[in-house]
Amino acid sequence: MRLQSLPLVVGFAVLALIVGTRALLVEGQRANRAAARETIEYQEQLSGLLSLAQDAEAGQRGYLLTGETSYLEPYQKAVDAIPGQLARIDAMTPPNDQLAPQISHIKDALSQKQAELSETIALYDKGDATKALELVRGGQGKAAMDEIRASMDTIRRIGAADIAARDEHTDKVEAWLRIASLAALIAIFLLGAYTIRQSRRRFREVAAAQEELMRKNIELGSEIDTREKAESQIRQMQKMEAVGQLTGGIAHDFNNMLAVILSAMNLAQRKLKRGENDIEKFIEAATDAASRAANLTSRLLAFSRLQPLAPQVVDTNRLVTGMSDLLHRALGEGVRIETVLAGGLWKTHADPSQIENAILNLAVNARDAMDNEGKLTIETANSHLDEAYAATHAEVTSGQYVMIAVTDTGTGMSPDIIAKAFEPFFTTKPVNKGTGLGLSQVFGFVKQSGGHVKIYSEPGQGTTIRIYLPRFFGPEEPATSAGRGKSTANVTETILVVEDDARVRAATTDAMRELGYTVIHVESGEEALQKLAATPDIALLFTDIVMPVMNGRKLAEEAVARQPGLKVVFTTGFTRNAVVHNGVLDHDVHFLAKPFTIEQLGAKLREALDVK
Structure with a gap:
């Protein structure tokens, strides 16, 4: 290849x-x-100096012949301008040049001429x-002027000779360049012919190689398609396995809970038919199973990052201490x-109840890993996840975080278990010792809050799980009272319930009446607005969000516009709606997720109602 490319290299070298x-x-x-321009400009400066000397001489002679002082004006102007003209000439004269002696002669002669002019005028x-005219006729001034002219002629000859020498050298170089260019063109033509001959041979070889390459590419493409299909099938199988695991876990847990509820309700019905009233234990069992089902749903929503959050400015040290x-x-x-609490810990903006749940879930997992005996360390610290860390963790945004670490002295985890630890329903615990949703709930909450969670563990060395929540930079928000624990005695308010599902509407209405409220219920937003217009003493609007025609948010906006001061509580079992955006409740929104207990309803x- 080097020999074949040599002609091209040589040709390009000649051209270059x-x-x-x-x-x-x-x-x-x-x-x-x-250089020619400089020579011409230099000679113009010398001509200007000669012209000034001649102007001074002309003015002197006119003054001597007429006695008119007006003739001295050109003389004086010339005398004043000569020093500046000499300075410009000196600046343009190269040092140690053959022009320097001639300039020196000009200066000497000019000094003699100026002295002669000055003396005659005096x-x-x-x-x-008479004496002044005799001095003029003496020829001293003429000799000085002749000296000036002779030196200037010498300078002109030197400049002309230099320009001629330069032109002669350029002509010689150009002549040799013509000869060399012609020879180079002939050489390039010969090299081109040789290169074309070689290129044709190489082209035939390349064409044969391309045909072989195309054949290989077709074979490779077929192999790639086969592998991609196999990998796609494997990914689909893994996806279906994950969906199957999730579905199986949900079905297993919900079937257990529904079995308890159905059994309890059937037994209660049989007892009531026989006139027996000792059904409290069945109701408690059904209520407990329903609560666990609601909790399971909440954990699944947390993992999928769809749970509604109510973030606040959180002092993590105070929260850990309070737990x-x-x-x-x-x-x-x-x-x-x-507990190892960092001094000067930054604040974070997150849902405090969910932080507590996350710490509690990690602590319970740690207890199980230590078999109910060991040491649990909860640590807080300010942390900065830099660009290098974010580059190796695609889901992480570099910046400042509040870190909460939970460390145990338990059995630890192997790398393959760590890789699956956050998957829902994945657990290494024995049957009936855990749902496999604790870590997945922590993972979903942290990601929904814009944070990061990392597991550090080795078998037999214990486990550390670190939660990173983004640092809060804004002003601290005033704490809001949840109003929990207040007495519901002497309830006098009227509540308007808007729910399109008849069974849910009936259950909610009965629960509110049980709490002592006067309840008006309707099934649509249009009916609700009519009831509000007909019943001005309604204190609170309790509305579902997902409804046909007019959703709960639009209804609330219209109702508050018509009746300022009306309190509103939203409810729904679907979190992606008009009052929850990016998993966070809108500001100043009262929200109660379905399902809820009568105690949760009363507190909300x-x-x-108690908000002023």
Whole structure:
């Protein structure tokens, strides 16, 4: 290949040499033109100096012949201008040049001429015109002027000779360049012919190689298609396996809970038919199963990042400290709890109840990993996840975070278990010892809050799970009272319930009446507006969000516009709606997720009604 490319290399080298020489010649011509311009300008300056000397001489002679002082004006102007003209000439004269002696002669002669002119004018001014004229006739001034002219002629000859020498050198270089260019063109033509001959041979070889390559590409493409189909099938199988695991886990847990509810309700019905009233344990069992089903739904929504969050500015140190009693009760006496709280800890903006749930879930998992005996450490710290860390974790945005770490002295986890730890319904615990939703709930909440969660663990060395929540930079928000625990005695308010599902509407209405409220219920937004117009003493609008024609948010906006001061509580079982955006409740919105207990309903109603 090197031998075959040699002609091209040589040809390009010759062309480059010709182009480079041409460029040098152009630069030489440009330098010659610049030198010629400088020579002409230099000679113009000398001519200007001679003209000034002649003006001074003419003014002196006119004054001596007529006695008119007006003749001295050109003389004086010339005398004043000569020093500046000499300075310009000195600046343009190269040092150690053959022009320097001639300039020196000009200066000497000019000094003699100026002295002669000045002396004659002074004699004339004293009244000795005869002596002044004799001094002029003496020829001293003429000799000085002849010296000036002779030196200037010498300078002109030197400049002309220099320009001629430059032109002669340029002509020689251009002549040799013509010869070299012709020879180079012949050489390039010969090299081109050789290269074409070689290229044809190479083209035939390349065509044969391309045909072989195309054949190989077709074979490779067929193999790639086969592999892609196999990989797609594997991915689909993995996806279906994950969906099957999730569906199976949900079905298993919900079937267990529904079995409890159905069994309890059937037994209660049979007892009531026989006139027996001891059905409290069946109702409690059904209620417990329904609560666990609601909790399961909440955990699934957390994993899918669809749970409605109510974020606040959180002091994590204070929150961890406030969980001390709860953790001791949940973990038991066999687990020693240690907290390491960082000084000057930043604030974060997140749902405090969900942070508590996340810490509690991690603590319970740690307790199980330690078999109810060991040491649990909860640590807080300010942390900065830099660009390097974010580059290796695609889901992470670099920046400042509040870090919460939960560390146990348990059995630890292997890398393959760590890879699956956050999957819903994945668990290493024995049957009936866990749902496999604890870590998935933590994962969903942290991601929904814009944070990051990381597991550090080795078998036999314990586990550390770190939660990173984004640092809060804005002003701290005032704490809001939830209104929980307030007495519901002496309830006098009237509530308008808007729900399009008849069974849910009936259940909600009965629960509110049980709490002591006066309830008006309708099934659509249009009916609700009519009831509001007909019943001005309605204190609160309790509306479902997802409804046909007019959703709950539009209804609330219209109702508050017609009746300012009307309190509103939204409810729904679907979190992507008009009051929950990006998983976060809109500001100043009262929201109660379905399903809810009568206690939760009562607390939420009092919270909304008691807000001033």
